Amino acid sequence: MIAIDERGYYGEFGGAFIPEMLYPNIEELRRDYLQIMQEPDFEQEFRALLKDFVGRPTPLYLAERLSEQYQASIYLKREDLCHTGAHKINNTIGQILMAKRLGKERIIAETGAGQHGVATATVCALMGMPCIVYMGAVDIERQAPNVARMRMLGAEVRPATSGSQTLKDATNEAIRDWINNPEDTHYIIGSVVGPHPYPDMVARFQSVISEEIKWQLGQQTGRENPGLIIACVGGGSNAAGAYYHYLNEEKVRLIAVEAAGLGVDSGESAATSVLGTKGIIHGSRTLLMQTPDGQIVEPYSISAGLDYPGIGPMHAHLIASGRAEAVSITDDEALAAGYALSRQEGIIPALETAHAFAALDKIEFRRDDVIVINLSGRGDKDLDTYIKHFERFQKP
Numbered sequence: 178m179i180a181i182d183e184r185g186y187y188g189e190f191g192g193a194f195i196p197e198m199l200y201p202n203i204e205e206l207r208r209d210y211l212q213i214m215q216e217p218d219f220e221q222e223f224r225a226l227l228k229d230f231v232g233r234p235t236p237l238y239l240a241e242r243l244s245e246q247y248q249a250s251i252y253l254k255r256e257d258l259c260h261t262g263a264h265k266i267n268n269t270i271g272q273i274l275m276a277k278r279l280g281k282e283r284i285i286a287e288t289g290a291g292q293h294g295v296a297t298a299t300v301c302a303l304m305g306m307p308c309i310v311y312m313g314a315v316d317i318e319r320q321a322p323n324v325a326r327m328r329m330l331g332a333e334v335r336p337a338t339s340g341s342q343t344l345k346d347a348t349n350e351a352i353r354d355w356i357n358n359p360e361d362t363h364y365i366i367g368s369v370v371g372p373h374p375y376p377d378m379v380a381r382f383q384s385v386i387s388e389e390i391k392w393q394l395g396q397q398t399g400r401e402n403p404g405l406i407i408a409c410v411g412g413g414s415n416a417a418g419a420y421y422h423y424l425n426e427e428k429v430r431l432i433a434v435e436a437a438g439l440g441v442d443s444g445e446s447a448a449t450s451v452l453g454t455k456g457i458i459h460g461s462r463t464l465l466m467q468t469p470d471g472q473i474v475e476p477y478s479i480s481a482g483l484d485y486p487g488i489g490p491m492h493a494h495l496i497a498s499g500r501a502e503a504v505s506i507t508d509d510e511a512l513a514a515g516y517a518l519s520r521q522e523g524i525i526p527a528l529e530t531a532h533a534f535a536a537l538d539k540i541e542f543r544r545d546d547v548i549v550i551n552l553s554g555r556g557d558k559d560l561d562t563y564i565k566h567f568e569r570f571q572k573p
């Protein structure tokens with residue numbers, strides 16, 4: 178059985194390691210989140226927004242040319258067709274409704290690449306709530322289009338100017354803000370990370386992905402269960418959503434694809450399940466990339482969304498227990514898969530998602546296996562990167 182326990186642990190991973198001053202906020206959320214999510218009113222409002230604002234259900238698409246190449250039936254779960262271009266909006270819709278039920282009037286978030294910031298700014302505009310997004314000053318420079326989107330949507334983007342001026346510094350600033358504004362503020366975390374109950378709450382909001390895969394696959398093939406589900410893992414929210422309703426179906430193989438950057442052993446990587454050791458990051462005990470004395474090692478990947486030094490506690494447990502298989506994919510392997518999918522299926526994937534497709538060359542499966550790949554996002558945001566490397570990948 179793969180389930181979170183009362184104290185918020187998946188096996189030995191998870192928990193809530195937080196400054197004492199955050200305890201009331203986290204405790205309020207922990208006490209109420211399940212009950213709120215199960216209220217019929219909440220459920221109805223969440224479902225209605227997923228349908229008419231996000232555009233769910235997203236299609237489950239049989240990719241015929243890809244299937245022919247790999248001699249398997251490969252279905253793509255089209256999260257790239259969600260409003261704002263990726264799965265992240267499923268979670269931010271859920272959390273803004275949660276914030277409203279908890280009586281909160283102000284939203285904060287942290288963002289690295291800006292994708293979660295955009296998804297948060299979007300739902301704040303939808304609900305007419307003030308939104309402050311903390312972002313490393315370096316990331317603000319690197320991710321100008323997403324900063325513009327957030328501002329366009331009415332959010333205030335506040336630079337984090339300490340440390341390396343990237344995601345972990347933005348997270349520290351967001352936590353500081355929350356400590357100072359415990360009464361009226363909800364902190365929307367963007368993946369299955371953070372102190373309990375965030376990993377479980379985010380997994381539940383994203384679980385709509387596997388809920389849909391089940392009935393869609395049932396309709397299309399007569400069987401609800403695929404042989405394999407493949408998803409990329411940054412913090413792990415799209416993977417958690419794609420796995421969720423299959424966690425206890427032991428015959429369904431779960432493939433977790435991490436970013437190896439320039440190579441797992443190159444010193445420029447984000448392959449946390451291989452390079453990580455046990456420790457505490459963002460309030461939970463999990464695997465993270467750290468020096469022997471516990472300093473976080475800056476991760477690297479060509480895809481900003483996989484460039485994270487930890488991994489959600491659910492995935493640390495799934496991999497450690499052997500339930501999920503981890504695969505590492507380099508920048509170049511992901512780029513090649515991204516160009517191939519674009520030409521083969523007419524779909525330009527996000528660079529994060531391209532890692533999941535590259536895994537097809539790294540794993541063994543049977544002829545005629547049914548494979549579902551979670552197509553977590555679209556590649557519009559990555560066109561500059563794709564174009565920069567274009568020539569190098571053209572066949573002579």
Ligand SMILES: *Cc1c(COP(=O)(O)O)cnc(C)c1O
Pocket residue numbers: 263264265292367368369409410411412413414415416482483527529530553554555
């Ligand atoms: C943010 C992002 C990811 C990585 O985040 P997870 O929480 O691991 O899902 C993957 N794909 C896309 C398109 C993203 O925007």
